[in-house]
Amino acid sequence: MSVSKEKSEDIDYTANGHDHAANMMPTLEQVQTQGSITITPEMFERMYLAPQNKVSGDLRRTLGNPTPIGLGGFLIAYCPIIFSLLGWRGYTGNGAATVGTYYFSGGLLAIIAMILEFILGNTFPAVFFGVYGGYFLSYGATITPGFAAYLAYAPDPSDPSGGLEAPAFLSGLAFWNLMMGIFTIYCTICALRVNLLFTLAFFFLALTFILVAASYWCVTEAGKMVVGHNLQLAGASCGFVVMIIGWYLLLALMLTTVDFPFNLPVFDLSHVVPSNTELMKKRKNKKDLEKNN
Numbered sequence: 046m047s048v049s050k051e052k053s054e055d056i057d058y059t060a061n062g063h064d065h066a067a068n069m070m071p072t073l074e075q076v077q078t079q080g081s082i083t084i085t086p087e088m089f090e091r092m093y094l095a096p097q098n099k100v101s102g103d104l105r106r107t108l109g110n111p112t113p114i115g116l117g118g119f120l121i122a123y124c125p126i127i128f129s130l131l132g133w134r135g136y137t138g139n140g141a142a143t144v145g146t147y148y149f150s151g152g153l154l155a156i157i158a159m160i161l162e163f164i165l166g167n168t169f170p171a172v173f174f175g176v177y178g179g180y181f182l183s184y185g186a187t188i189t190p191g192f193a194a195y196l197a198y199a200p201d202p203s204d205p206s207g208g209l210e211a212p213a214f215l216s217g218l219a220f221w222n223l224m225m226g227i228f229t230i231y232c233t234i235c236a237l238r239v240n241l242l243f244t245l246a247f248f249f250l251a252l253t254f255i256l257v258a259a260s261y262w263c264v265t266e267a268g269k270m271v272v273g274h275n276l277q278l279a280g281a282s283c284g285f286v287v288m289i290i291g292w293y294l295l296l297a298l299m300l301t302t303v304d305f306p307f308n309l310p311v312f313d314l315s316h317v318v319p320s321n322t323e324l325m326k327k328r329k330n331k332k333d334l335e336k337n338n
Contacts, residue, residue: 118155229247243294
């Protein structure tokens with residue numbers, strides 16, 4: 046990424062007999078933002094996990110990149126849930142041992158990232174950080190005894206934990222996960238304009254939500270406990286794939302923030318899947334050519 050001031054002095058790129066301008070990177074189309082920052086569309090989507098868009102002002106030069114904050118908070122809260130579903134090292138109980146991470150990592154950090162992405166004009170990251178941040182805050186509240194979410198379903202009021210296994214409570218969780226799965230499918234479609242790894246992460250996350258929802262419904266029916274457990278493991282396995290991709294993407298983002306000597310490949314799709322604006326421009330140019338001919 047190259048940074049230039051609007052009133053900067055003219056620079057002689059042919060000093061000492063070398064044409065430095067010819068050696069500059071732009072194998073991709075350069076996009077200039079408000080005359081202050083010039084980056085490629087590929088670098089933009091790598092930094093913000095969103096397609097390049099034009100906004101007024103120079104906030105992207107003034108403010109830092111909030112995307113790693115939101116992604117890091119998501120992963121720290123998300124991973125314990127997957128470990129709980131897998132039952133590794135005896136960790137079960139709906140991830141209640143790490144309820145604090147749902148409030149302050151998956152919830153608070155994601156909401157902060159959402160606000161900053163919104164200010165920067167990055168709508169897509171703002172949407173998914175906001176929704177997943179709300180999910181983690183809601184999940185933390187659901188398993189916090191003080192909110193008494195599962196107490197209403199407990200057969201014995203003196204033993205609130207019994208409500209965690211009540212069919213009506215589990216059915217409610219299933220519908221919740223199903224809605225999250227539908228939202229994540231929408232994110233998967235939108236991520237086709239970003240990069241391949243991001244798209245795969247959303248795809249497997251959608252499978253995780255849907256399979257976990259199915260597992261909740263199965264365990265509420267007689268004779269389907271084994272099927273429900275297998276669906277839970279299948280969902281957790283998809284969730285583990287999301288973990289691997291997510292930590293890789295986070296490292297790629299953090300390397301970019303410090304201008305590391307090399308970048309991890311994320312397989313950019315912003316030039317593979319054209320934007321509607323580009324398609325409309327091509328149609329207009331085609332019509333203009335037909336008129337001229």
